[in-house]
Amino acid sequence: MGGDMERYQRQMMLPEVGEDGQRKLRNARVVVVGAGGLSATLLPQLVGAGVGHIRLYDDDEVALHNLHRQTLFTLQDIGQPKVLSAQQALQQRNPEVQIDAMQQSLSASNMQQALAQCDLVIDAADNFAVTYQLSDACMLAGIPLISASVLRRQGYVGGFCGGSPSYRAVFPRLPTSAADCNTAGVMGPAVAALGAMQAQMALSVLLELQPSPLGCLVNCDFVNWHFRPFRFDQAEEPQQAVPFIDRPLLAADDCIVELRSHEEAPVSVAEGVERILPQAIATWQPPTQQRIVLVCASGIRAAQAAAVLAQRGFNQLAILAANRP
Numbered sequence: 001m002g003g004d005m006e007r008y009q010r011q012m013m014l015p016e017v018g019e020d021g022q023r024k025l026r027n028a029r030v031v032v033v034g035a036g037g038l039s040a041t042l043l044p045q046l047v048g049a050g051v052g053h054i055r056l057y058d059d060d061e062v063a064l065h066n067l068h069r070q071t072l073f074t075l076q077d078i079g080q081p082k083v084l085s086a087q088q089a090l091q092q093r094n095p096e097v098q099i100d101a102m103q104q105s106l107s108a109s110n111m112q113q114a115l116a117q118c119d120l121v122i123d124a125a126d127n128f129a130v131t132y133q134l135s136d137a138c139m140l141a142g143i144p145l146i147s148a149s150v151l152r153r154q155g156y157v158g159g160f161c162g163g164s165p166s167y168r169a170v171f172p173r174l175p176t177s178a179a180d181c182n183t184a185g186v187m188g189p190a191v192a193a194l195g196a197m198q199a200q201m202a203l204s205v206l207l208e209l210q211p212s213p214l215g216c217l218v219n220c221d222f223v224n225w226h227f228r229p230f231r232f233d234q235a236e237e238p239q240q241a242v243p244f245i246d247r248p249l250l251a252a253d254d255c256i257v258e259l260r261s262h263e264e265a266p267v268s269v270a271e272g273v274e275r276i277l278p279q280a281i282a283t284w285q286p287p288t289q290q291r292i293v294l295v296c297a298s299g300i301r302a303a304q305a306a307a308v309l310a311q312r313g314f315n316q317l318a319i320l321a322a323n324r325p
Contacts, residue, residue, distance in 0.1 A: 022050060038148055055114075058081075069192070071192070109245075155219075158216060165237065174303040216229060254318075
């Protein structure tokens with residue numbers, strides 16, 4: 001550890017860190033999903049702290065409209081894969097840290113492999129469909145998950161799974177709106193603040209500091225300047241959780257229900273789908289022996305249709321968000 005002393009001196013001075021804590025950080029393996037606004041602050045903080053191995057997933061490229069909040073990138077990065085630009089910028093900050101740049105999105109079919117042998121998952125994708133999938137996978141594997149979301153001037157950050165309740169226990173129902181930064185806008189400093197809080201929660205989990213951020217959620221309102229933490233250690237897991245799947249996980253005997261009109265989606269996710277508009281789900285007579293896969297753009301209409309079918313006693317359900325990873 002001698003060579004690390006000067007770089008990490010100020011944090012190693014803390015009695016809760018020291019040499020043992022620094023060794024924990026150096027040996028940690030962290031998966032970060034998303035290389036955008038949250039990660040622009042999150043990743044330099046992890047790298048600066050000496051987290052030894054980071055596997056970064058993102059399939060997007062840098063665009064000019066990213067730069068006001070995705071401050072890890074410069075004008076020279078426009079058009080380049082975000083993970084590769086991030087990898088280069090981070091290794092210039094700390095070459096001792098290994099950054100694996102995975103130029104792909106995570107989805108249900110590759111989730112288990114992506115999270116293998118990691119100590120912590122950080123959800124910086126700010127995409128509710130990804131968050132639910134990550135939470136399901138982390139809950140099953142017993143891996144801690146730090147997730148954040150920010151829109152306009154408000155957001156939250158929380159620690160889930162890893163022995164604490166899952167994201168579904170706190171948010172059992174999907175949002176009713178698909179609004180995101182692309183459609184509703186966002187302030188850069190709000191994103192940076194949430195990214196920094198994710199980093200602090202992540203380091204606290206890796207260092208096993210108490211009280212743990214797992215089982216804690218902090219709501220951040222930069223409109224009215226309210227910051228409200230609450231613990232959800234005793235939150236109950238939903239009895240019926242409809243999973244997200246992707247196209248590779250479709251089975252030959254699935255009943256695939258396309259909830260989008262022909263005008264919205266001339267081509268669906270597979271051949272032979274049933275096209276049923278959401279308002280007709282309440283009176284539709286589904287098959288009783290097949291899994292019903294509900295398809296829409298974001299997952300919101302599919303989740304609402306799944307709730308209607310579940311109330312009618314149909315439990316073999318899945319959601320496929322066609323425009324999401």
